[in-house]
Amino acid sequence: MIKNNIKNIRQRILLATERCQRDPKEVIVLAVSKTKTTSDIKQAIAVGQDCFGENYIQEGVEKIQFLDNSDLTWHFIGSVQSNKSRLVAKYFDWCQSVDSIHCANRLNYQRTSFQKPLNILIQININNEQTKSGVSLEELSVLAEYVSQLPYLKLRGLMAIPALKETYHRQLTIYQKMSEAFQELRNTYASVDTLSLGMSYDMEAAIIAGSTMIRIGTAIFGSRIKE
Incomplete structure (x- = not known):
């Protein structure tokens, strides 16, 4: 099942990139x-x-330690709790959910000089939803400038989890706002190259808007929860 699901995802990417004349x-x-x-x-x-x-x-x-495979890249995409940020800094290659100077400082302090810099995406709360983490677009420039100066972090771009809209057009409009913010950031910082946007149900709109990374769970693994 997983093999076929990944094949299907790759086909969806191909079709979406053909629509907007992007390289898959x-x-x-x-x-x-x-x-x-x-x-x-x-x-x-x-x-x-x-x-x-x-x-x-x-x-x-636990998975990173069990699989012990240096060819894999691990992204932390959840909320960074202060009491567990040390584990994110030590074991993961990327953190996609930085939303404050405090969070950035902890990760930078806890990343060792023997490791490559931790790749950072700033999480944007594009719809200003109270139930979601992330900074507003107005707050982005200050946080990006701060992260860019930390020696053990590397600013790579933006991440967002926009609410699902009623129509494709409204969804695309929100995603285009994220793409514009990403392009502005990219023009400012040479290290920026990643826009993490789009999931199983909305990946086509995200790709057409300019996403460079889609986060796919259900469409690859299904909805079964491990016992």
Whole structure:
């Protein structure tokens, strides 16, 4: 199932990029493996998937340690709790959910000089939803400037989880706002190259708007929760 699902995702990317005349190689698939087993992850690895995203720190660390594969890239995409930020800084390659100077400072302090800089995406709350984390577009420039100066972090771009809108057009309009912010950031910082936007149900609109990374969970692994 997982093999066929990944094949289907790649086909969807191909069709979406053809519509907007983009190279499909510009779009990275991040397999969201939260609550999934290492057996599931191994099935994805077997067909060439090498980027995985985890929402829960302890669960993610256990998988990273168990699989012990330097060819894999691990993204933390959940909320960074202060008491567990050390684990994000130590074990993950990317953190996609930085939303404050305090969070950035902790990750920078806890990342060791023996590791490569931790790749950082700033999370944007594009709809200003009270139930979601992230900074507003108005706050972005200050946080981006701060992160860019920290020695053990590397600013790579933006991430957002926009609310699902009633129509494709309204969804695309929100995503285009994110793309414009990403392009402005890219023009300011040479290290910026990643817009993490789009999931299983909305990846086409995200790709057409300019997303370079889509976070796919259900469409790869299904909705089964591990026991």
